Amino acid sequence: MADEPTLTFDRKRHWELSPEKEAMGAWVQKRRLADAMRTVIGRLVQSNAPENELCAAADALERYAEQLESHERLRRYEGYGEAANAGDVGAFFDQSPMIGLANPLAPPIRLEDIDESSAVGRVVFGAAYEGPPGSVHGGFVAAAFDEVLGYVQSMSGAPGFTGTLTVRYRSPTPLHTELEFRGALAGREGRKTFASGRVYAGETLCAEADAIFVSATPEKFEALLEERRKMEAERES
Amino acid sequence: MSDRVEQQRQFVDRWEAFKPPTSGAWEQKRRLAAAMRGVINRLVQSNAPEEQLRRAAIELERYADRLAGHPRLRRGDRDTPAPAEPDVGTFVDQSPITGLANPLAPPISLTPEADWCVVGRVSYDAAFEGPPGSVHGGYIAAAFDEVLGFVQGMSGDPGMTGTLTIRYRKPTPLYQPLRLIGEIVKVENRKIFTEGRLLADDDTLYAEGESLFITPHPEHYDRLIEARSRREAERRP
Numbered sequence: 001m002a003d004e005p006t007l008t009f010d011r012k013r014h015w016e017l018s019p020e021k022e023a024m025g026a027w028v029q030k031r032r033l034a035d036a037m038r039t040v041i042g043r044l045v046q047s048n049a050p051e052n053e054l055c056a057a058a059d060a061l062e063r064y065a066e067q068l069e070s071h072e073r074l075r076r077y078e079g080y081g082e083a084a085n086a087g088d089v090g091a092f093f094d095q096s097p098m099i100g101l102a103n104p105l106a107p108p109i110r111l112e113d114i115d116e117s118s119a120v121g122r123v124v125f126g127a128a129y130e131g132p133p134g135s136v137h138g139g140f141v142a143a144a145f146d147e148v149l150g151y152v153q154s155m156s157g158a159p160g161f162t163g164t165l166t167v168r169y170r171s172p173t174p175l176h177t178e179l180e181f182r183g184a185l186a187g188r189e190g191r192k193t194f195a196s197g198r199v200y201a202g203e204t205l206c207a208e209a210d211a212i213f214v215s216a217t218p219e220k221f222e223a224l225l226e227e228r229r230k231m232e233a234e235r236e237s
Numbered sequence: 238m239s240d241r242v243e244q245q246r247q248f249v250d251r252w253e254a255f256k257p258p259t260s261g262a263w264e265q266k267r268r269l270a271a272a273m274r275g276v277i278n279r280l281v282q283s284n285a286p287e288e289q290l291r292r293a294a295i296e297l298e299r300y301a302d303r304l305a306g307h308p309r310l311r312r313g314d315r316d317t318p319a320p321a322e323p324d325v326g327t328f329v330d331q332s333p334i335t336g337l338a339n340p341l342a343p344p345i346s347l348t349p350e351a352d353w354c355v356v357g358r359v360s361y362d363a364a365f366e367g368p369p370g371s372v373h374g375g376y377i378a379a380a381f382d383e384v385l386g387f388v389q390g391m392s393g394d395p396g397m398t399g400t401l402t403i404r405y406r407k408p409t410p411l412y413q414p415l416r417l418i419g420e421i422v423k424v425e426n427r428k429i430f431t432e433g434r435l436l437a438d439d440d441t442l443y444a445e446g447e448s449l450f451i452t453p454h455p456e457h458y459d460r461l462i463e464a465r466s467r468r469e470a471e472r473r474p
Contacts, residue, residue, distance in 0.1 A: 029290035030280065036297035037273065037280075041340045043304035044269065045331045050307075054265035057300055058272045064293055065275035072284040095281045097365050097373050104277045105341055105364050128341050129333050133458065134465025137333050138386070138398040139379025146375035162374040166402040172461060176472060221369065224408060228370025231412060 027094060030102040037104035042126040098147035109144060109181070111151050118184035119155070121148035125175050135172035136179075141199065142167045144181050145209035149195040152183040153213040156193045160215035163192070173199060173206040191215045244393045245352045252329070252349075252390075263330065266338040273340035278362040334383040345380060345417065353391050353421040357384040361411050371408035377435065378403045380417055381446035385431040388419035389450040392429050396450035397457075399428075409435060409443040427452040 074095075094102035099109045099121075109123040123144060131137030146165055153159060173179065183197035193213045199206045310331075330338040335345045335357075345359040359380065367373030382401055389395060409415065419433040429450040435443045 026287040029287050033294040036294050039301040045339050046309045047304045048308040051262040051265050054269050058269040061272035068279035068283045073282045133461040139382035142378035143375030162405050164404050168400050169398050224369040
């Protein structure tokens with residue numbers, strides 16, 4: 001088992017490509033656009049805007065979506081090496097739906113190492129992520145744990161995919177408040193990596209989580225890329 | 238058993254009553270949300286030129302300012318208009334997972350199919366990518382939380398998520414029609430036990446989940462609304 005190949009993971013390069021690194025050129029504007037969309041999303045769900053104004057905005061955005069469609073497409077994970085050399089942050093982390101500064105779905109979470117086996121994810125969830133009144137939707141609390149523990153497990157040197165994730169909710173997680181998702185490695189057994197974490201709002205413990213990750217072989221990763229190429233070719237034909 | 242059928246009927250009636258009208262401002266809000274989804278999914282993959290992205294960002298920043306000028310709706314407020322009036326739907330439509338007016342939502346569409354059972358239907362686009370060509374595991378966890386959170390409401394005394402566990406069986410593909418089936422397994426005092434499965438059209442199993450919900454004391458919800466009002470007042474000095 002120990003001899004089986006796993007995905008190689010250069011943590012230094014991971015950091016080089018991380019969202020904290022300054023973007024260049026079009027990526028600066030892409031991040032800016034994503035940020036403006038986050039603000040619109042946050043205000044839209046709560047807004048009592050009049051019908052004609054909403055209609056005009058929908059028209060404009062439909063046109064813009066079409067315009068975007070006319071450009072060449074980028075794909076996450078492809079050209080990973082080239083992107084690193086060119087200092088292009090976008091190809092990898094900027095597109096993530098949890099930490100990606102260029103993905104309007106991402107709150108986004110900012111990851112930071114604490115030491116060799118633990119990290120913290122800092123995030124503020126806005127109005128669009130509301131579940132119970134004034135509180136973050138429990139699903140997004142789970143999603144944030146998946147992201148932060150997924151980052152922590154990569155510190156083991158044998159990154160993999162989530163096998164099991166368990167979240168125990170302790171008290172409602174507030175919106176509009178800086179949250180700290182603290183995660184740490186909790187051991188390895190064969191291809192399994194264990195990680196656990198807690199989320200705090202100030203001193204208040206909001207939830208705890210445990211996750212088991214199963215390390216991925218390079219072949220598995222390649223197979224997924226191949227599968228995606230097929231899927232996209234089908235969609236385009 | 239007939240109690241369960243009756244409870245189910247009442248629950249579905251209540252839920253239907255909360256659906257917003259398919260006309261007027263809500264309809265345009267949903268259209269705008271759908272147009273934003275189109276932009277979000279293309280943006281992460283687009284190689285659009287810097288200048289075009291910059292112009293779009295400026296437009297959206299302006300639009301965000303305009304939205305801020307309108308009165309606000311709040312999810313789950315007791316004083317939102319009664320279901321018979323035109324501006325309802327703040328709860329159902331604003332959900333970050335099922336809400337048609339929330340651009341974050343894929344969205345999942347829910348159909349109660351039998352007593353104590355619901356089917357969620359969804360397909361995920363490019364912005365939700367985790368592993369290549371696959372849905373981010375965090376968003377899968379979020380989907381389980383929403384669907385199991387819906388089905389537990391059929392017990393008559395809806396609770397809040399206590400524990401959520403997801404077991405990932407294989408990567409869940411983007412773009413494919415998926416079904417997430419949620420069921421109540423048993424109810425014990427204030428505890429509601431639920432289970433769910435995420436399946437492909439051909440019944441391939443991608444993930445399984447279970448969640449325990451705990452019915453809060455009635456005052457709990459009011460306390461959350463109070464806390465939200467307090468925090469919002471603080472944010473607006």
